Amino acid sequence: MRSRAWSVCRKELRDALRDSRTIIAVFVVPLVLYPGIMLLMGWIESQNKKDEGAMQVRVGLVGEAQLPGLVPALKSMEGVTTVSLDRVPPNLESAGVDAVLSIPSGIAQSIPRGDSVKVELLYKDADHKSSAAEKKLRPALDEVRRELTVLWARSHGAPVAQAPAVAVETRDVSSKAEEGRFMAAFIIPYILVFMVAAGTMHLAIDATTGEKERSTLETLLATPTPRRDLVLGKVLAVIATALAAGLVGIFGLWFNFTVLAGLMPALSSQSVQLTIRPDQAFFILLTILPTAIFLSAALVALGCFARSMREGQTYATYVYMAAVVLGLISFRQLGAPPMERFMIPILNTALLQREILTDTVVPMHAAVALGTSAVVAAIMFVIATRLFSNESVLFRT
Amino acid sequence: MIEVLNLCKTFHDRKKGDIAAVSNVSFTCSPGRVFGLLGRNGAGKTTTLRMLATILYPTSGTARIDGIDVNENPGEVRKRIGYLSGDTKLYDRLTGRELLTYFGELAGMSPASIAGRIAELQVSFQLADFLDKRVGRMSTGMKQRLSLCRVVLHDPPVLIFDEPTSGLDVMGAREVLRIVLDLKSKGRTIIFSTHIMTEAERICDEIAIIERGSILAKGSVDSLRQSNGGGSLEDVFVSTVDKVFREEAARGEPVRP
Numbered sequence: 081m082r083s084r085a086w087s088v089c090r091k092e093l094r095d096a097l098r099d100s101r102t103i104i105a106v107f108v109v110p111l112v113l114y115p116g117i118m119l120l121m122g123w124i125e126s127q128n129k130k131d132e133g134a135m136q137v138r139v140g141l142v143g144e145a146q147l148p149g150l151v152p153a154l155k156s157m158e159g160v161t162t163v164s165l166d167r168v169p170p171n172l173e174s175a176g177v178d179a180v181l182s183i184p185s186g187i188a189q190s191i192p193r194g195d196s197v198k199v200e201l202l203y204k205d206a207d208h209k210s211s212a213a214e215k216k217l218r219p220a221l222d223e224v225r226r227e228l229t230v231l232w233a234r235s236h237g238a239p240v241a242q243a244p245a246v247a248v249e250t251r252d253v254s255s256k257a258e259e260g261r262f263m264a265a266f267i268i269p270y271i272l273v274f275m276v277a278a279g280t281m282h283l284a285i286d287a288t289t290g291e292k293e294r295s296t297l298e299t300l301l302a303t304p305t306p307r308r309d310l311v312l313g314k315v316l317a318v319i320a321t322a323l324a325a326g327l328v329g330i331f332g333l334w335f336n337f338t339v340l341a342g343l344m345p346a347l348s349s350q351s352v353q354l355t356i357r358p359d360q361a362f363f364i365l366l367t368i369l370p371t372a373i374f375l376s377a378a379l380v381a382l383g384c385f386a387r388s389m390r391e392g393q394t395y396a397t398y399v400y401m402a403a404v405v406l407g408l409i410s411f412r413q414l415g416a417p418p419m420e421r422f423m424i425p426i427l428n429t430a431l432l433q434r435e436i437l438t439d440t441v442v443p444m445h446a447a448v449a450l451g452t453s454a455v456v457a458a459i460m461f462v463i464a465t466r467l468f469s470n471e472s473v474l475f476r477t
Numbered sequence: 478m479i480e481v482l483n484l485c486k487t488f489h490d491r492k493k494g495d496i497a498a499v500s501n502v503s504f505t506c507s508p509g510r511v512f513g514l515l516g517r518n519g520a521g522k523t524t525t526l527r528m529l530a531t532i533l534y535p536t537s538g539t540a541r542i543d544g545i546d547v548n549e550n551p552g553e554v555r556k557r558i559g560y561l562s563g564d565t566k567l568y569d570r571l572t573g574r575e576l577l578t579y580f581g582e583l584a585g586m587s588p589a590s591i592a593g594r595i596a597e598l599q600v601s602f603q604l605a606d607f608l609d610k611r612v613g614r615m616s617t618g619m620k621q622r623l624s625l626c627r628v629v630l631h632d633p634p635v636l637i638f639d640e641p642t643s644g645l646d647v648m649g650a651r652e653v654l655r656i657v658l659d660l661k662s663k664g665r666t667i668i669f670s671t672h673i674m675t676e677a678e679r680i681c682d683e684i685a686i687i688e689r690g691s692i693l694a695k696g697s698v699d700s701l702r703q704s705n706g707g708g709s710l711e712d713v714f715v716s717t718v719d720k721v722f723r724e725e726a727a728r729g730e731p732v733r734p
Contacts, residue, residue: 295566298527305585471533
């Protein structure tokens with residue numbers, strides 16, 4: 081009994097090891113792809129940190145005159161500009177600053193009295209620049225802490241080491257809506273790339289390689305319908321499913337984060353308010369279109385080329401993985417992305433969607449992204465049509 | 478009318494080089510007649526019929542279907558043919574009616590003419606019981622009848638059948654042959670490939686024995702028998718093909734049975 085099971089096992093392994101797809105899935109993907117994705121994510125993180133360090137930030141100071149060493153310390157920092165404010169502004173944007181350092185008035189009196197003093201750095205975690213300002217100002221906060229400690233020690237005639245801890249805190253003043261916008265700008269483009277790619281995969285392969293595998297292809301080719309129209313019909317059907325996947329994806333995100341979270345208070349308090357305005361949803365759907373056309377035509381072309389459903393699904397998985405990697409690269413950019421990134425299909429859509437969600441659309445970016453995607457989609461469509469008319473591809477064994 | 482003149486097809490294989498699948502095949506078939514291509518698996522029947530159906534492009538030579546050249550105007554040829562291969566499947570997730578409507582649309586028929594034709598064929602092909610059933614739930618016989626119905630839906634004058642009884646039981650095969658004979662009686666030009674001798678004897682007016690992509694013998698069943706000195710069609714076929722093997726062996730070529 082066992083020896084027979086062993087025979088079956090050996091046969092299956094021999095069979096599998098002679099299949100290049102198994103070799104790729106078992107050896108190449110774990111050895112190359114996954115470590116590659118990890119490296120890519122590490123690189124994105126390090127580049128983002130580097131970009132943050134290079135940002136120019138503007139910091140509002142309230143009550144800074146009470147700490148004479150503070151302003152020179154801030155001015156010595158690279159990329160930091162200070163502006164004096166009378167009081168803490170109702171929001172950072174109205175004051176035109178990325179962060180506000182607030183030193184309560186009368187510390188010369190309150191410190192010697194031993195009153196509790198709280199110095200705050202107000203910033204927004206939901207804003208890259210503000211978040212970068214917070215990171216840059218961390219050494220300055222140490223300076224504030226040191227000055228306040230010295231002030232206490234002088235007033236009490238005691239050594240600095242005996243000074244009580246002074247509360248110098250940072251406070252994220254992002255509203256839930258701002259947090260939601262920030263999250264949406266990152267998550268939605270990435271999720272939509274997944275959804276659209278996944279939405280196209282099955283039908284594209286089924287409508288092409290499936291025709292070969294089901295032996296329905298010859299029947300189709302013997303009809304008077306031109307090959308171009310056959311491919312066009314298939315690509316249109318795949319585009320429809322891709323758009324449906326994108327639409328359902330947008331609805332699903334909105335429903336989960338807005339409606340469902342609203343119905344469940346426990347969930348609501350934990351979650352961010354992921355808001356997408358109707359106009360943003362409309363423009364995002366528009367940006368999905370060229371990507372959907374590109375992915376559909378590319379997958380239909382690969383489906384025409386593949387000999388079997390299994391082979392077709394393997395190709396589709398590679399396309400899906402490429403979409404995942406391009407989606408990941410979209411996390412790289414903190415500020416305005418360089419123009420050349422808007423020429424890379426899929427990545428350009430994710431970047432454009434982020435601009436839409438953060439209301440920072442650059443018309444030239446939109447034009448280049450949509451134009452490039454449309455051109456590449458047209459090229460893919462031509463390739464798909466040629467492959468569908470090429471008998472050595474259609475009937476290759 | 479089908480006129481085939483010196484039709485050739487060569488495939489290129491990276492390891493084996495050029496392979497001649499069909500070499501200088503010529504024949505004609507008139508309306509109201511059935512021309513049979515009799516050959517073993519891999520003899521070149523399917524490649525020949527695929528070229529006639531404009532699914533494959535001839536390497537050289539040509540064929541005229543209803544007077545239209547397959548090389549010059551394949552789209553027009555497709556309007557005039559019905560093509561059925563024995564291993565052709567249907568779309569399992571469509572109903573019979575949806576499938577016929579789809580192929581009617583691909584043939585350029587109007588919705589009204591599709592509906593009218595389906596109503597007509599529903600009676601003659603006895604499809605009423607399963608026309609609105611999904612193809613995946615149909616029996617093999619039902620599927621074959623539906624396939625035949627699809628082939629004649631746009632009423633083509635030329636019909637190309639490539640081993641249409643392949644995989645069918647005796648009853649199913651008889652039904653297919655009955656329908657083919659019925660179409661012949663209606664004046665259609667029919668080309669029918671098979672490797673089953675009894676089928677060829679029963680329905681073909683003229684037969685070509687094909688091997689290694691070339692036609693070795695051609696004529697009516699009776700004339701082929703006479704030229705072989707009597708015997709059955711199977712005897713004629715075996716002796717004709719054997720002759721090729723013997724000649725190859727005499728030339729010292731490797732045996733390729």
